Amino acid sequence: MENRVIGRGIAILAAGMSIFHLYTGIFGSLEAFLQRSIHLTLALPLAFLLYPLRKGRQERTWLDYGLALLAFAPGIYIYLQQERLVTRWIFVDTVAAPDMIMGGLLIVLLLEAARRIIGLTMTVLCGVFLLYAYLGKYIPGKMGHSGYDPSRIVEYLYMTTDGIFGTPLGASATYVVLFVIFGAFLAASGSGAWFMNLAVMLAGRARGGPAKIGVISSALFGTISGAAVANVYSTGTFTIPLMKRIGYHPRFAAAVEAVASTGGQLMPPVMGSAAFIMADMLGVAYVDVMKAALIPAVLYFLAVYIIIDLEAVKRGLTGMQREEIPRRREVLGRSFLILPLLAILATMMMGFSASFSAMSGIGTAFVVSFLNKETRFGPRTLFHALVQGAKGSIMVAVATASAGIIIGVSTQTGIGFKFTSFVTGMSAGNIWLAAVLVMLACIILGMGLPTVAAFIMVAALTTPALIQMGIEPMQASMFVFYFCAISSITPPVALSAYAGASISGSDPFKTGFTALRLGLIAFIIPFMFLNNGELIMEGQAIAVILSFLTACIGTYALGCALQGWMITQCNWPVRILLFAAAIMTIHPHSVTDLVGILLLAGIYGVKRKHAMKSPGLQPGN
Numbered sequence: 001m002e003n004r005v006i007g008r009g010i011a012i013l014a015a016g017m018s019i020f021h022l023y024t025g026i027f028g029s030l031e032a033f034l035q036r037s038i039h040l041t042l043a044l045p046l047a048f049l050l051y052p053l054r055k056g057r058q059e060r061t062w063l064d065y066g067l068a069l070l071a072f073a074p075g076i077y078i079y080l081q082q083e084r085l086v087t088r089w090i091f092v093d094t095v096a097a098p099d100m101i102m103g104g105l106l107i108v109l110l111l112e113a114a115r116r117i118i119g120l121t122m123t124v125l126c127g128v129f130l131l132y133a134y135l136g137k138y139i140p141g142k143m144g145h146s147g148y149d150p151s152r153i154v155e156y157l158y159m160t161t162d163g164i165f166g167t168p169l170g171a172s173a174t175y176v177v178l179f180v181i182f183g184a185f186l187a188a189s190g191s192g193a194w195f196m197n198l199a200v201m202l203a204g205r206a207r208g209g210p211a212k213i214g215v216i217s218s219a220l221f222g223t224i225s226g227a228a229v230a231n232v233y234s235t236g237t238f239t240i241p242l243m244k245r246i247g248y249h250p251r252f253a254a255a256v257e258a259v260a261s262t263g264g265q266l267m268p269p270v271m272g273s274a275a276f277i278m279a280d281m282l283g284v285a286y287v288d289v290m291k292a293a294l295i296p297a298v299l300y301f302l303a304v305y306i307i308i309d310l311e312a313v314k315r316g317l318t319g320m321q322r323e324e325i326p327r328r329r330e331v332l333g334r335s336f337l338i339l340p341l342l343a344i345l346a347t348m349m350m351g352f353s354a355s356f357s358a359m360s361g362i363g364t365a366f367v368v369s370f371l372n373k374e375t376r377f378g379p380r381t382l383f384h385a386l387v388q389g390a391k392g393s394i395m396v397a398v399a400t401a402s403a404g405i406i407i408g409v410s411t412q413t414g415i416g417f418k419f420t421s422f423v424t425g426m427s428a429g430n431i432w433l434a435a436v437l438v439m440l441a442c443i444i445l446g447m448g449l450p451t452v453a454a455f456i457m458v459a460a461l462t463t464p465a466l467i468q469m470g471i472e473p474m475q476a477s478m479f480v481f482y483f484c485a486i487s488s489i490t491p492p493v494a495l496s497a498y499a500g501a502s503i504s505g506s507d508p509f510k511t512g513f514t515a516l517r518l519g520l521i522a523f524i525i526p527f528m529f530l531n532n533g534e535l536i537m538e539g540q541a542i543a544v545i546l547s548f549l550t551a552c553i554g555t556y557a558l559g560c561a562l563q564g565w566m567i568t569q570c571n572w573p574v575r576i577l578l579f580a581a582a583i584m585t586i587h588p589h590s591v592t593d594l595v596g597i598l599l600l601a602g603i604y605g606v607k608r609k610h611a612m613k614s615p616g617l618q619p620g621n
Contacts, residue, residue, distance in 0.1 A: 006060070010049050014390035015383055017042040018184075021177045025359045029174050034082055036165040039173035041075025042390075043397035044068075044113055050391065051116040067109065074106035074158070085159055095151040095159075103158030104150075107405065110164065114402040117395050121448045125457065126402055129409040136413055142421075145413045156412050163408030168400035168456045171280040176273045176396055178358035181389030182340070183270070185365040188385040190375040191337045195220040196238060197326045208312025209319030210242035211253070215260045215305050219297075222264025227272065227395075227450065228488045231261035232499040240503045247317045251507065254500030255489075255514035259304055262489050262496050262519065265451060266482070267297040269345045273396045274455035274484065276354060278477050281459065286357075287348040292474055292536035295548050296482070296525045299535075299555050303521035306559035314565050334372065340365040396452055403456035410460050423465035431469050435530055438462040439483050439523075446487030448495065454484040472538070475530055482526040489515040489522075521558060524586065532588035550593045554585035557600050567607040577603060 020042065029035045045068040053061060077098065078085060107130070115123040130153065132139075137147030148156075157163030161170070186192070196217050203212035217235045236257040243253035265272030268290040275293065279286040311317075343364040347357040369377045377385075410416040427434035441462050446454030459480045466476035488496040494512035501511040529535040534547040560566040561578035570578065577599060584596030 010046065011383070011387045013042070013049075014046055015386040017046070017390040017393075018181050018386040021173075021181065022359075022362070024174075025178050025355050029355075031082075031086070032170060033086060033161055033165060034079065036161070036169045036173045037075045037078040039177065040164075040169065040397055040401050041072060043394050044071035044075075044109060046390065047071075047113040047117055047394050047398055050394065051113075053116070067112065070105065071109050071113075074102045074109075077102045088159070090155065090160055091152065095155045099159060100151055100154055103154035106158055106164065107154070110398070110402050110405070113398045117398050118402070118450060118453055119448050122399070122402055122453055125445075126405045129406050132415065133409045133413055142418060143415075145415075148412065153409075153412075157405055157408045160408075162411055164401050164404040166404045166407055167280055168277050168403055168407070169397070171277045172273070172393070172396045172400040175286075175354040175358055176276045176400075177389075177393040178355055178362070179270055179276065180273075180393040180396065181386070182344070182358050182361045182365065184385045184389035184392060185362050186337075186340055187388070188377070188381050189337060189340075189365050189369040190334075191340070191365075192221065192234065194331070194334050194337045196235070197331050200320070200324075201326055201328060201331045204320040204325045205322070206309075206319050208243075208246070208248070208308055208317045210239050210246055211248060211256050211308040211312070212305060214239035214243070214257050215301055215308065218257070218260035218264045219267045219301055221261075222267050222271070228258075228262040228265060228485070228496040229499045231264045232257055232496050232503070235261065236500055236503045240500065242320070244504065246320070247315055248311070249506075250504040251501075251511050251514050252311065254504035254506050254511045255497060255518050256304070256308055257503075258489050258494070258496040258500040258511070258515045259519040259522075260301070261500075262486060263297065263300045263304065263522075265485055266293060266300060268294050269341060269348065272485065273452040274481055277400065277452065277456060278459070278481055279354070282473055282477055284474070285348075285351070286354040287351075288474070289478075290348065292478055292529075292538075295535050295537065295544075295551070296478070296529055298548075299525055299528075299551055300522055302552060303555045303559055304518060306556055307518055307563055310559060310563040310565045314563065314569075334375070336368050336371050337375070339368050395450060399450055399453035400456060403453055403460075406457050407460045416461055416464060419461045420465040420468055423462070424468065427469075429469070431466075431471065431530075432527075434465060434469055435479065435527065438466060438480065439526070442480055442483035443487045443490050446484045447490070447493035449487075451481075451485045451488070454487060455481055458484055471530060472533065474536060474538070475533060478536060479526045479530050482522065486519060486522045489519050491516060517562060520562060521555060524558070528586055534588065547588060550585045550597070553597060553600065554582045557582035557585065557596070566604060567611045570607075574603060574607075 020038065024030060024035065048064050048068040048071060049060065052058060053063060111123045111126055114126065133148050133153050134150065135147065136145035199213045199216035199220065203209050203216055206212055214235060217239065218231055221231050221234050240253045240257055243256065244250055271293060275289050276286055279289045340361045344357045344361040347360045366377055369375045423434050423437050426437060442458050445458050459477060463476045463480055466479065467473055488494060489512070491509060491512035494515060497512040497515040498508045501508040528551065532547055533539060534544045535551060537544055557578050560570065561575045561582060564570045564575050566578065581596045581600040581603070584592040584599070
C-alpha cells in the first residue's frame, strides 16, 4: 500500500512537471534563470526516485527519499532569492553562507544524479573540471591558471546563467522538454506500432526484409525516443529476432539495429536533444539545423540500407512471408498518425519557433487520436503521456545541467581557449589534421555518454578550434554532433551495439566492431560536409542537388567495397578500386566526380559481363 501511494505521488510530480512546461509553452517562458531552475528542481527529485542507488536494485531506500527532498531546496532558494540573484554583481558582491550551502548542495546532488542516470564517466569528468578550477595555481605551464576558491566556483556555477543554469539547460527547459513530451504523446497515440507496421509493409517482402524494417523503423522511431539505446530496445526486440530467423548472423543483426538506431537521432524532422541544443548554442533556428542534417542523414541510412541489401544477396536471404505482412488498407487507414510530425515540419518551415512547433505537434497528436477509437486519448492515457514525457526529459535535464559545470569551468578558467590553441598547434594549421584530432576527442570523451551530454561537453572545447581555422560554425557543430552520436557504435564502449547484443545473444565486443564496419560511412560523412558545405544545403540549389547525387553514387560504391560484393563476389583489388571510386565521387570536384563515376561504371560493366558469361551466376543487383 505504501509503495502504491509513493508511486502515485511520483507520477503526480512527473505529470505536474509536464503540465508546467505545457503551460509555459502556451503562455511563454518565465525569466530565464527562473525557468531553468524550476525545470531542474522538478527533474532532480524524480532522478533520485526513479533511478536506484545501484543498478539492478529496484526498491527505493530512505537515502533516495532524503536526496529527493534535498533536491527541492536549491531551487526553492533561487525562487525566494530571485530578485537579489538576478541583480547582484558577480565577483563583486559577497557570496553569503546560504548561497554557498545551497550551491554546494546542488553541485553534489547533480553529480550523484549524473552518476545514476548517465554513468560514472560524467561524474568523474565534472569532478576533474571542478578540481581543475580549484587547483589551477598548482598546475605548471600553459594549462595552469590563477585558481579560484570554492566560493567563486560555486558563485559562477550556481548564481549565474553561465554555469549549471546556462544555455544547454535553457534549451532543455524551454523546447527540448516539449519535444520529449511530444514523443510521449506520439507513443501514447499508437504511432510507435503504426511506424513499425508501415516499415513492415514497405520492406518486409524485400530480400533481407527484417533488416530493412530495422533501418526504416529506426529512422521513424527516432522522432519518439531521440536516444540511440532506447531506440534499439524499442525496435530491436521485434527486428533482431526476425533477422536471425531468416538467416542473418546474430552479431550482424544486432549491429544493423545499433547502427540504424544511432542514425535515428540524426534524422530530421525531430532529431536528438543535442540538435536542439546545437541550434541554441549557434543562435539559429532549429529548422536551419534540420535542413543541414537532412542530406547527411539520407546518406547515412542509404549506406546502411545498401550494406544490408548486399549482405542479403550474398547469403541468398529472402523476405518475410506474405501472411506476416500487415494489410495495406489497415496501415494506410491509420496514416492520420503521421499528421503530428507533419504539423511540426510545417510550422518549422513557416518560421515559427521550436516551442510553438512542439506545441503544435502535441496538440495535433491529441486531436488526431480521436479519429480512431483504439487510439483515442482518455484521462488515463493523457495522464500516462504526461508522466512519460517528464520521465523522458529527466536524463536531458541532468545531462545539460551537469555539462553546465564543465562549460562554466571552461569559461571561468579559459581552458577552452587553451584547448583551441592546443589543437591549432598540434595540427600545424592543417584543417584536416585538426578535424581528425577533434574527431578523436569526440569519440574518446563521448564513450559511455549519451549524445546530448557528450555534445555539450565536447562542443564547448573543440568547436572553437575548427571555427578559428576557417570552418563555418554550422559545419563545425555538425561535425562534432555526428562524432558524438556515433561514439555509441564505436568500441570499446559502444552502448548501442551492446544493447543490440543483449537482445541477439551475440558477443558485445564483436558486435561493436561489426557495427563499426557497418557504420563506417558515418565516419566519412562529417568530413564530406566539412569539405563541401553544399551537403548541408549551403550553396546554390543546383550545386546542392549535384553534390547529393554524386555522394549517393559514392555511398553505393563504398557499400560494395565494404561488403566485397557487386553482382558477384569482389576480390581485394576490385574492392580497393571501388573504395577509390567512392572517395573520388565523394570529393567535391567535377573532375574527381567524373573519374569516380567512370571507374564505378567500368567495374559494374565488367562484373555484369562476367556474371552473364559464367554459368550458375545470377546478377544480384
